[in-house]
Amino acid sequence: VDTVPASGWHTGPGAAAGEGRQGVGGRLARLLAEDHRVVVVADGEGSVDRLTRLLLEDGVEVVRATADTDPTAPGAHLVVTPIERGFVMPSVRLAVVTEAEITGRRRTRRRSRPRRPAAVRVFEDLAPGDHVVHEQHGVARFAGLVTRTLGGVERDYLLLEYRGDDRLYLPTDQIDVIRPHKGGETPTLSRMGGSDWQKTKARVRSAAAEIAQELVLLYQARVATTGHVFAEDTPWQRELEQSFPFQETPDQLQAIEDVKSDMESAVPMDRLVCGDVGFGKTEVAVRAAFKAVQDGRQVAVLVPTTLLAQQHGQTFRDRYAAFPVRVEVLSRFLTTREARRVIGGLADGTVDVVIGTHRLLSKDIRFKDLGLLVVDEEQHFGVSHKEAIKALRTDIDVLTLTATPIPRTLEMSLTGIRDLSLLNTPPADRQPILTYVGGYDERAVSEAIRREMLRDGQVFFVHNRVYDIDQIAAGVRELVPEARVAVAHGQMDEVSLETVVLDFWEGHYDVLVCTTIIESGIDMPTVNTLVVDRADLLGLGQLHQLRGRVGRAGQRAYAYLFTPPDRILTEEAHERLRTIGETTELGSGYRIAMRDLEIRGAGNLLGTGQTGHIAAVGYDLYCQMVTEAVDELAGRVPEPVADVRVEVPVDAHLPDAYVSRNDLRLEAYRKLATAGASPDPSAVEAVRTEWEDRYGPLPPPAQALIEVGRLRSMCAARGITEVVVNRGPGLGGPERVARCSPVDLPLSRQTRLARLYRHAVYKQGPRHLLLPIGEGDLMAQLASMLDDLVPLADGPAGPIVASRSIQGS
Numbered sequence: 001v002d003t004v005p006a007s008g009w010h011t012g013p014g015a016a017a018g019e020g021r022q023g024v025g026g027r028l029a030r031l032l033a034e035d036h037r038v039v040v041v042a043d044g045e046g047s048v049d050r051l052t053r054l055l056l057e058d059g060v061e062v063v064r065a066t067a068d069t070d071p072t073a074p075g076a077h078l079v080v081t082p083i084e085r086g087f088v089m090p091s092v093r094l095a096v097v098t099e100a101e102i103t104g105r106r107r108t109r110r111r112s113r114p115r116r117p118a119a120v121r122v123f124e125d126l127a128p129g130d131h132v133v134h135e136q137h138g139v140a141r142f143a144g145l146v147t148r149t150l151g152g153v154e155r156d157y158l159l160l161e162y163r164g165d166d167r168l169y170l171p172t173d174q175i176d177v178i179r180p181h182k183g184g185e186t187p188t189l190s191r192m193g194g195s196d197w198q199k200t201k202a203r204v205r206s207a208a209a210e211i212a213q214e215l216v217l218l219y220q221a222r223v224a225t226t227g228h229v230f231a232e233d234t235p236w237q238r239e240l241e242q243s244f245p246f247q248e249t250p251d252q253l254q255a256i257e258d259v260k261s262d263m264e265s266a267v268p269m270d271r272l273v274c275g276d277v278g279f280g281k282t283e284v285a286v287r288a289a290f291k292a293v294q295d296g297r298q299v300a301v302l303v304p305t306t307l308l309a310q311q312h313g314q315t316f317r318d319r320y321a322a323f324p325v326r327v328e329v330l331s332r333f334l335t336t337r338e339a340r341r342v343i344g345g346l347a348d349g350t351v352d353v354v355i356g357t358h359r360l361l362s363k364d365i366r367f368k369d370l371g372l373l374v375v376d377e378e379q380h381f382g383v384s385h386k387e388a389i390k391a392l393r394t395d396i397d398v399l400t401l402t403a404t405p406i407p408r409t410l411e412m413s414l415t416g417i418r419d420l421s422l423l424n425t426p427p428a429d430r431q432p433i434l435t436y437v438g439g440y441d442e443r444a445v446s447e448a449i450r451r452e453m454l455r456d457g458q459v460f461f462v463h464n465r466v467y468d469i470d471q472i473a474a475g476v477r478e479l480v481p482e483a484r485v486a487v488a489h490g491q492m493d494e495v496s497l498e499t500v501v502l503d504f505w506e507g508h509y510d511v512l513v514c515t516t517i518i519e520s521g522i523d524m525p526t527v528n529t530l531v532v533d534r535a536d537l538l539g540l541g542q543l544h545q546l547r548g549r550v551g552r553a554g555q556r557a558y559a560y561l562f563t564p565p566d567r568i569l570t571e572e573a574h575e576r577l578r579t580i581g582e583t584t585e586l587g588s589g590y591r592i593a594m595r596d597l598e599i600r601g602a603g604n605l606l607g608t609g610q611t612g613h614i615a616a617v618g619y620d621l622y623c624q625m626v627t628e629a630v631d632e633l634a635g636r637v638p639e640p641v642a643d644v645r646v647e648v649p650v651d652a653h654l655p656d657a658y659v660s661r662n663d664l665r666l667e668a669y670r671k672l673a674t675a676g677a678s679p680d681p682s683a684v685e686a687v688r689t690e691w692e693d694r695y696g697p698l699p700p701p702a703q704a705l706i707e708v709g710r711l712r713s714m715c716a717a718r719g720i721t722e723v724v725v726n727r728g729p730g731l732g733g734p735e736r737v738a739r740c741s742p743v744d745l746p747l748s749r750q751t752r753l754a755r756l757y758r759h760a761v762y763k764q765g766p767r768h769l770l771l772p773i774g775e776g777d778l779m780a781q782l783a784s785m786l787d788d789l790v791p792l793a794d795g796p797a798g799p800i801v802a803s804r805s806i807q808g809s
Contacts, residue, residue, distance in 0.1 A: 009086035009101050024102050025058025028076065028095070032060070036093045038076040039065075041083045043099050046242020048080060050322065051099060082245070099243075103322040126666055131181035131189075133618040134160065137168065138190025138197030139181060145172075145662055147653060154701065156653040156669070166192040172653070172669040173646070173676060173712065181618035204617050205625050212629030219634075227268030227395050228371055230295045233260070236323060240290050243322070244283060246427065252280045255421035259288045259399060262419065263372075269397035272378075275423025277548025278430065278523075281401040282312065284421075285374045286319050288399055293325050293352045297371025301355040302389070304380035306331040306494075307501060307517055312355045312376070315523075320353075330356035333494045361388040375400045403545060433547055433557045437535070437581040439565030445531055446479045448560055452529040453483060453510050457555070461513045462532045462546060466491050472533065473513040480511070488514040516542060518549055528557040535561035535580075536573040543580045644677055644712045647724045649736075650778060652704040659695055672705065676712035679793075684709040707779040714786055719744075719793035723782070725773065734759050734772030738782055740790075742767035749789050757785065 065077040086097040128144040140160035157169040190197045262269035289299040313329035328342045345351035349368035463472045473487045486509040488500045504512045530550045551557025614622045659665045675683035688706045728734040759772040
């Protein structure tokens with residue numbers, strides 16, 4: 001086999017250790033003088049001009065390659081393509097050098113494929129026996145989905161059980177009037193038709209109004225303050241964004257757009273970017289910080305742990321390598337002299353971006369011109385730290401990143417008080433993490449470590465007690481003698497901890513036995529197995545965060561959460577582990593946060609005084625009440641809510657054979673109910689397409705359900721809130737009659753009705769329209785007549801949404 005001698009760019013002839021950009025330029029000039037063909041590879045279109053200019057300064061003229069360029073001609077050509085490393089092949093006189101090798105900024109992984117975001121499943125956890133809240137009738141126990149035949153027609157209903165023997169069969173198209181009860185305590189069932197529920201709602205509404213008053217005062221104070229107006233994006237900003245080595249998710253792009261818009265306005269930014277672990281929050285902060293620096297302002301990035309400060313320091317330096325931006329880290333890893341140098345740089349303005357732990361909040365830290373404060377992993381900061389942050393943030397822009405998601409109903413409460421961006425879309429190559437929960441098993445541990453080593457990966461072994469961590473590490477070495485094992489915990493001295501973590505990062509160890517110091521934001525793509533030996537001692541949020549440390553490079557990752565086999569778990573620990581084992585989908589942080597709220601209670605969510613109120617009406621309804629109170633105080637008129645009730649004698653339901661899982665059927669019904677309440681017919685069409693895609697061709701009952709959804713959408717567009725089909729009067733009249741109300745029929749349409757539709761009647765007083773239905777397709781006849789006779793409503797005052805009162809059967 002013929003071989004061609006080749007070497008990497010950094011190891012080839014003429015390479016110098018740690019050569020800078022000038023060294024690269026000089027080496028390229030020498031290669032060109034020796035008649036080599038040189039190919040310079042740029043990461044993206046944004047850096048083409050800059051690379052050309054940089055090399056020209058070093059005396060190397062580069063020409064952009066086109067389709068007509070002769071690949072065999074000597075000279076330097078520039079192409080745009082993602083490539084990891086350059087190389088030199090002396091025998092064929094060819095040299096390839098990448099942008100990273102010229103600028104020092106390293107690429108991490110390949111550009112990822114975009115994929116559609118996973119659907120959010122609100123009702124997935126709703127199981128028979130769970131408590132739900134109905135707006136009109138109060139707290140009930142959900143007894144499951146039941147199919148009932150009434151008048152020869154099969155339909156699905158949600159069975160709700162109230163106090164005593166009261167039961168309510170809720171039609172599936174009215175599913176939006178109930179919501180799961182989250183509140184931490186087992187609620188008392190309400191009595192149907194009793195006054196207790198109305199009294200409870202009135203009491204909670206009064207408490208919600210007090211909270212709303214505080215929120216509105218906060219908002220007014222924020223709007224009254226004038227902050228710095230940042231300039232629009234510079235060419236360098238666009239170049240930095242072009243050099244991002246991955247495909248941004250749609251949520252990321254929206255969050256970045258929102259942050260820039262906030263920075264360019266006069267009101268100080270106070271935005272929360274909320275996204276699950278590994279969903280790209282750091283890149284949002286990188287771009288915001290660069291925008292602030294471009295405007296001559298300093299940036300402080302506040303992080304909870306020293307390790308995360310080091311990690312962010314590396315990330316920011318890598319991303320800013322091609323630009324004159326000075327990034328410094330202020331943490332306990334620095335010597336006193338180094339720390340003094342950084343603090344001096346902050347005071348005289350020579351440090352542009354500083355990344356640090358709560359040391360940044362010390363009284364001796366002075367900024368020359370602080371413009372942006374980024375708070376990462378906010379959930380880890382205590383009350384005293386948050387008070388210090390408030391003192392720092394009088395008129396500067398604040399960007400907060402958190403991986404503990406805020407439930408969607410709370411977003412509404414905070415609208416306008418604190419702006420919110422949600423990152424719901426996982427990175428394109430990320431796979432769900434396979435999670436095992438069970439008793440500690442040495443054989444499983446050794447197999448997990450060996451399997452990871454076989455694919456050249458690394459393992460985190462989490463043991464959250466420092467006093468015997470060395471014994472545990474010795475046990476791991478005994479189990480897997482060929483593994484290189486290191487230990488890391490927060491009580492180690494700075495030099496040792498930094499050395500261990502960096503050595504592990506560079507691949508000198510296979511297993512890192514550590515405490516939960518790795519929990520916050522550490523990004524090590526080669527670590528794809530996590531072992532936790534006492535998972536029963538960790539909180540639900542901690543377990544979710546730890547699991548987010550693996551599977552970050554698009555590879556299949558494994559999490560083993562072990563408990564002592566000889567101990568009985570507490571009920572809370574059992575619930576936590578059951579939840580973490582069941583919720584392995586990407587972006588499941590929201591559902592984990594809600595489950596955590598159930599297990600622990602909602603005491604400290606909005607102040608301790610609110611616990612009883614949240615337990616009484618459920619978390620969702622409480623937040624809705626706060627939102628309504630905020631709207632009222634802010635002078636916003638709430639949009640009117642109308643019911644759309646359609647009762648037609650057709651078999652319309654999702655058969656078990658079509659959608660077998662109850663949770664998925666519930667979610668399908670909820671989506672159709674929401675789509676049918678929209679005046680836009682494409683919403684129902686989108687649901688039909690999704691069902692076909694997920695479950696296959698629609699059987700007749702499911703097709704009929706879609707037709708009912710289309711009819712509801714037609715009614716919503718025409719301001720009709722009720723359509724009921726009953727038997728006809730007989731005596732030669734129509735077989736069935738549809739009563740539609742309210743209907744405003746113009747005189748011209750009344751004339752058309754009398755001329756074309758025999759037996760049809762329009763009652764102007766009560767605004768009822770009675771339409772005759774003959775034999776054949778009932779839904780098609782009804783839709784055709786409504787389309788022909790009833791004009792579209794003239795811009796309704798507000799959207800007609802799913803029914804808010806029950807017409808149970």
